[in-house]
Amino acid sequence: MTALKGPTAKSERRAGLLFISPAALLISLFLVAPFFAAFYFSFTNQRLVSPNPTEVVGNEQYDRLLSFAWVTLDPVVDDAGELVLDNDGNPTYPLRELTRDPDSNFDGLQEWFSIGRGDDKRTSFLVGDVVFVKSVVNTLYFAAVIVPLQSLFGLILALLVNQKIRGVNIFRTIYFMPVVTSMVVISLLWRFIYDADNGLLNSMLGWFTLGRFEGHDWLGSTSTAMPAVMAMSIWAAVGFHMIIWLAGLQSIDSVLYEAASIDGAGKWAQFRNVTWPGLRNTAVFILITITIAAFGLFTQVDVMTSGGPLDSTSTIVLYAVRQGFNQQNIAYGSAISLFFFFMVLAVAMIQRYLTREKV
Amino acid sequence: MTTLTHGDSVRRKAATEMRLLSISKYLLLVLFALFFLFPMVLMIVSSFKPDDQLLRDTSSLKAFIPYGDLTLDNYRGVFDRVPAGRFIMNSLVISFLTVGLGLVVNSMAGFALSRVRFPGQKVILAIIIATLILPLEAIAIPLLMVVTKLPWLSFDGGIHFEQGWLNSYQVQILPFVANSFTIFLFAQQFKSLPKSLDEAALMDGASWFGIYRRIAVPLSGPTFATAAILTFLPIWNAYLWPLMVVQQEDKRPVMLGVQYFFQLNVAWGEVMAYLTLITLPILVIFLALQRAFIESIASSGVKG
Numbered sequence: 103m104t105a106l107k108g109p110t111a112k113s114e115r116r117a118g119l120l121f122i123s124p125a126a127l128l129i130s131l132f133l134v135a136p137f138f139a140a141f142y143f144s145f146t147n148q149r150l151v152s153p154n155p156t157e158v159v160g161n162e163q164y165d166r167l168l169s170f171a172w173v174t175l176d177p178v179v180d181d182a183g184e185l186v187l188d189n190d191g192n193p194t195y196p197l198r199e200l201t202r203d204p205d206s207n208f209d210g211l212q213e214w215f216s217i218g219r220g221d222d223k224r225t226s227f228l229v230g231d232v233v234f235v236k237s238v239v240n241t242l243y244f245a246a247v248i249v250p251l252q253s254l255f256g257l258i259l260a261l262l263v264n265q266k267i268r269g270v271n272i273f274r275t276i277y278f279m280p281v282v283t284s285m286v287v288i289s290l291l292w293r294f295i296y297d298a299d300n301g302l303l304n305s306m307l308g309w310f311t312l313g314r315f316e317g318h319d320w321l322g323s324t325s326t327a328m329p330a331v332m333a334m335s336i337w338a339a340v341g342f343h344m345i346i347w348l349a350g351l352q353s354i355d356s357v358l359y360e361a362a363s364i365d366g367a368g369k370w371a372q373f374r375n376v377t378w379p380g381l382r383n384t385a386v387f388i389l390i391t392i393t394i395a396a397f398g399l400f401t402q403v404d405v406m407t408s409g410g411p412l413d414s415t416s417t418i419v420l421y422a423v424r425q426g427f428n429q430q431n432i433a434y435g436s437a438i439s440l441f442f443f444f445m446v447l448a449v450a451m452i453q454r455y456l457t458r459e460k461v
Numbered sequence: 462m463t464t465l466t467h468g469d470s471v472r473r474k475a476a477t478e479m480r481l482l483s484i485s486k487y488l489l490l491v492l493f494a495l496f497f498l499f500p501m502v503l504m505i506v507s508s509f510k511p512d513d514q515l516l517r518d519t520s521s522l523k524a525f526i527p528y529g530d531l532t533l534d535n536y537r538g539v540f541d542r543v544p545a546g547r548f549i550m551n552s553l554v555i556s557f558l559t560v561g562l563g564l565v566v567n568s569m570a571g572f573a574l575s576r577v578r579f580p581g582q583k584v585i586l587a588i589i590i591a592t593l594i595l596p597l598e599a600i601a602i603p604l605l606m607v608v609t610k611l612p613w614l615s616f617d618g619g620i621h622f623e624q625g626w627l628n629s630y631q632v633q634i635l636p637f638v639a640n641s642f643t644i645f646l647f648a649q650q651f652k653s654l655p656k657s658l659d660e661a662a663l664m665d666g667a668s669w670f671g672i673y674r675r676i677a678v679p680l681s682g683p684t685f686a687t688a689a690i691l692t693f694l695p696i697w698n699a700y701l702w703p704l705m706v707v708q709q710e711d712k713r714p715v716m717l718g719v720q721y722f723f724q725l726n727v728a729w730g731e732v733m734a735y736l737t738l739i740t741l742p743i744l745v746i747f748l749a750l751q752r753a754f755i756e757s758i759a760s761s762g763v764k765g
Contacts, residue, residue: 113668113669114577114578114579114669115578115579115580116579117573117577117579117668117669117670118573118577118578118579118582118669119573119579119580119581121569121570121572121573121577121669121673122569122570122573122574122579122582122585124565124566124569124570124639125566125567125569125570125589125639125644126570126585128566128635128636128638128639129588129589129592129639129641131607132604132607132635132636132639133592133595133600133641134588134592135607136600136603136604136606136607137595137599137600137603139603139606139607140599140600140602140603143603143606148606150605150606150609259493262486262489262490262493263490265486267483267486267487270490273490273493273494274755275748275751275755276494276497276498277493277494277497278751278754278755279497279498279501279744279747280497281758282694282743282744282747282754282758283501283698283740283743283744284697284698284700284716284739284740284743285698285700286698286700286716286719287504287719287736287739287740288500290719290732290736291500291501291503291504291736292500294503294729294732294733295500295503297519300516300519300520300729301519302503302519302524305519305520305521309521337496337497341497342758342759345755345758345759346759349759394596398596398598400598400701401700401701404700404701404704405719419598419701422598422601422602423601423602423701423704423705426601426602426605427602427605427704427705432602432603432605432606435602436602436603438602439598439599439600439601439602439603440599442598442599443595443596443599443600446594446596446599447594450594
């Protein structure tokens, strides 16, 4: 054996390197390199196509991305000490003068929102890029609604199709169908369903309310566009999480249920004391995958609303694409992409922590 | 006698209750089924209706009923308006090449990581694990920059290198061939095969490639099927990446074709026909292999 070891080990090393090299090369080129390039680009003024050479500009992109400030202002008064009112009869504030003044600390910032403080004073919250901040808020809003609802509906469906009744497999297959269907196709179908003039949803609501419901432009109004996207997204992906829940349910030892029912536990007590504890790791996995998928929201809003109306459905990834691709601003797009990456990383870390091996 | 009749009626009552319960269970299941099916039914039924009837029908449940002047005009319209055949061809080429190359590259990598010892193995494994959480959305923008700089061998007017991969097949294929998750899938599978097979084969003078080719691969059919399904779906359904890297018509995949239907007036009949055209093949394959599909996707935790 020892005689064989030398040449064998050498051929083994060579074989290993040969076998791994195509994948290693492709992953380095298309995953690792772009990832590190993103860090570099985000400190430059890199553009997709530009006649000028790229320059390193330091923190410029991150300044725009992350700047945050607030300022409390007194209303503008004229020489006589009277309030200067705008066309609607409201007091005006010297905010523009402040954010356009190169010498002020607030130069270049944009108003995010303002709140009145009494005495006609007003506090304005200023950020470097208001569309980006709105996109972050929208993305978090989307995730905050999607994560609990989708996991709950997935669990309900899983409990439903986990019963031993005839034909249950057909229902599983049907519930799963949207998962294999393209999000582009699904988004277009729902755009048709949500349509203001001929949409199915409006006519159904009209029918149920005996014509009292007048119809609503679901995707065209700032308050309902995001909820409409949410409802559709849950519909599209819940079948996937149903299957994951189902796998979790089926991994629970049936002996536990038998023991529980011998002890006289009812259905609900069985669920609380046997099923739910047995699903802990499944639950963590599901919450994490839905969160990460929700952070990446792009196709639905690109196809259905293009981020509108008034940026009410703009998301982080959509904004990264708008900046990096449409505006050809690779540097800023890269900075936004990294922001997105660190959000995903944070969630992945939480998962690591929650599913760590208990000592 | 009386006790017996009493027992009978209790039993009968219990049976009725059971039947009611199972009817209500089925009712619930069917209700949900309708909820998940109705957009697809709407799509397919509408694709055969003229536009004016299609829009009129949405005011009632007629939207789901194929009736009236059913025609193939919408499908003819689709092929008049866009090079749909070309798009489908492109998507087929891209999907098959990505799946084919992916199966070879990822299974070889999985084999190397699970059954062979070589220097740098630990580092490579760590890098692959780290890339598992890197979503495409996080690197799409810098990757866009990278692919505009890459060279490609061109045979137009003599052999030379061209810079930039935009508007090509390779830009839609090569970034998605190697996949950390698929590598793990293969590594796990190959690890489960007994190590003694390798030793015996080596004693018989087999090469490592021979072991991979004649032992590991033939014993791992289901893993190859799972990997194929997991690669095929997101590639066929790809949208974000082609949106950025393909502007020319002749390299467009199917999902980008939808943009052609939103110029000025939306012709919903044609939209539905096009959507049916690009979705039905997937649904048919899914229904034929539904068990394999569901198990594969359940094992992955990623949706394309």
